[in-house]
Amino acid sequence: MTETLLITNAAQVVTMKGHKDKPATKDAMSELDIIENGAVFMENGKIVAVGNDQEICSAYKADHHIDASGKVVTPGLIDPHTHLVHSGTRENEYAMRLKGKTYMEIMEAGGGIHATTRATQAATHEELYEQSKKRLDQFLLHGVTTVEAKSGYGLTLEHELKQLEVVQKLQQEHAVDLISTFMGAHAIPIAEKEKPELFVERVIQEMIPEVAKKKLASFNDVFCERGVFTPEQSRRILEAGKKHGLIPKIHADEIEPYGGAELAASIGAISADHLLKASEQGIKDLAETGVIGVLLPGTAFFLMAEFAEARKMIDAGVAVALSTDANPGSSPTISLPFIMNLGCLKMGMTPEEVLTATTINAAYAIGCADEAGSLEAGKKADITIFNVPNYLTLSYQYGMNHVDTVIKAGKLVVKGGQLQ
Numbered sequence: 516m517t518e519t520l521l522i523t524n525a526a527q528v529v530t531m532k533g534h535k536d537k538p539a540t541k542d543a544m545s546e547l548d549i550i551e552n553g554a555v556f557m558e559n560g561k562i563v564a565v566g567n568d569q570e571i572c573s574a575y576k577a578d579h580h581i582d583a584s585g586k587v588v589t590p591g592l593i594d595p596h597t598h599l600v601h602s603g604t605r606e607n608e609y610a611m612r613l614k615g616k617t618y619m620e621i622m623e624a625g626g627g628i629h630a631t632t633r634a635t636q637a638a639t640h641e642e643l644y645e646q647s648k649k650r651l652d653q654f655l656l657h658g659v660t661t662v663e664a665k666s667g668y669g670l671t672l673e674h675e676l677k678q679l680e681v682v683q684k685l686q687q688e689h690a691v692d693l694i695s696t697f698m699g700a701h702a703i704p705i706a707e708k709e710k711p712e713l714f715v716e717r718v719i720q721e722m723i724p725e726v727a728k729k730k731l732a733s734f735n736d737v738f739c740e741r742g743v744f745t746p747e748q749s750r751r752i753l754e755a756g757k758k759h760g761l762i763p764k765i766h767a768d769e770i771e772p773y774g775g776a777e778l779a780a781s782i783g784a785i786s787a788d789h790l791l792k793a794s795e796q797g798i799k800d801l802a803e804t805g806v807i808g809v810l811l812p813g814t815a816f817f818l819m820a821e822f823a824e825a826r827k828m829i830d831a832g833v834a835v836a837l838s839t840d841a842n843p844g845s846s847p848t849i850s851l852p853f854i855m856n857l858g859c860l861k862m863g864m865t866p867e868e869v870l871t872a873t874t875i876n877a878a879y880a881i882g883c884a885d886e887a888g889s890l891e892a893g894k895k896a897d898i899t900i901f902n903v904p905n906y907l908t909l910s911y912q913y914g915m916n917h918v919d920t921v922i923k924a925g926k927l928v929v930k931g932g933q934l935q
């Protein structure tokens with residue numbers, strides 16, 4: 516039986532169309548394709564037509580209607596970098612940092628990622644599932660319909676698989692679409708601190724082949740940072756992933772310039788993430804090779820660090836995407852709309868650019884732009900309706916949740932700001 520739904524009378528429909536083959540760069544990041552007094556018709560979970568209200572309403576009849584008068588319709592937002600599946604919180608470390616300890620000092624003393632690894636290792640599959648499901652519900656309530664999720668708090672084959680299996684189960688059972696990334700190289704376990712090479716070999720020989728065999732991830736990510744994985748170790752881990760069909764991603768140049776952006780460009784990564792301290796050469800390399808810069812301003816905000824140079828990157832031709840980096844240590848938030856505020860206020864981006872960075876460019880950063888990230892015929896009917904009169908208000912009023920309605924694959928999943 517066909518299921519049809521029509522959104523009518525929207526103050527603005529932001530389609531984001533026109534970025535078919537590649538992410539938006541430079542001026543194209545400001546091309547939103549806005550339809551005033553717009554409408555969207557969808558059938559069986561897919562978008563059929565987007566256009567002016569009168570045209571669409573006279574051409575299509577639907578079983579269900581949503582009146583979007585006075586509201587803004589956008590593609591469902593996409594978060595391309597999260598550490599969704601984990602156990603526990605680290606507010607104690609937050610208090611330590613407020614007194615002057617640094618993120619890396621806390622990690623070197625056995626806290627940080629190690630603390631969350633202990634908690635995640637101790638948690639059962641069911642416990643991790645329940646905690647992560649609650650976070651996904653919150654993402655949905657904030658207008659996000661696709662979320663990338665990394666492992667990396669297991670650090671043994673058994674516990675990395677456990678995290679990835681939770682992602683897989685959530686993908687099957689939750690409305691939000693999940694894209695899975697293996698990140699066994701998130702930290703060197705404390706017990707192996709003196710023999711990092713043994714751990715690198717274990718990631719390469721033991722973990723990557725098993726993750727690939729079980730088809731539990733699409734991407735392979737490494738924390739390339741002084742005191743964690745060197746550029747040379749990172750390269751080996753990412754090359755090994757490539758041999759098993761895992762596409763490289765890199766946590767690059769977060770704390771200091773370390774050649775992460777350069778490595779991302781030379782190895783053909785789909786994205787380089789963080790980039791707070793990316794070098795001039797690194798930015799140039801990303802632009803030339805088309806590696807997407809996934810910027811995480813919530814992390815700079817929460818770690819009280821300098822923000823990534825988004826303006827410089829966009830002007831240099833880097834395709835920029837934005838993400839929450841949702842995790843318990845460096846960015847405990849799920850609010851992608853707040854990240855949009857930070858993009859404008861702290862990184863020199865425009866309201867148009869932050870919308871591009873959380874829709875179509877975010878989709879490209881996790882390889883799903885063929886079916887998400889814009890409102891175009893044939894794509895999944897993933898749609899967010901904001902209770903604001905125009906898109907500018909989204910990045911103007913900050914720290915507020917304006918989400919009214921979310922439609923996922925043609926189904927109403929949030930109505931009046933409430934989960935259905």
Ligand SMILES: N=CN[C@@H](CCC(=O)O)C(=O)O
Pocket residue numbers: 598627628631738766769814840842843844845846
């Ligand atoms: N920097 C490395 N990984 C995460 C933080 C993980 C944590 O602190 O638990 C990040 O992207 O910020």
Ligand SMILES: [Zn+2]
Pocket residue numbers: 596597598766840
């Ligand atoms: Zn991260």
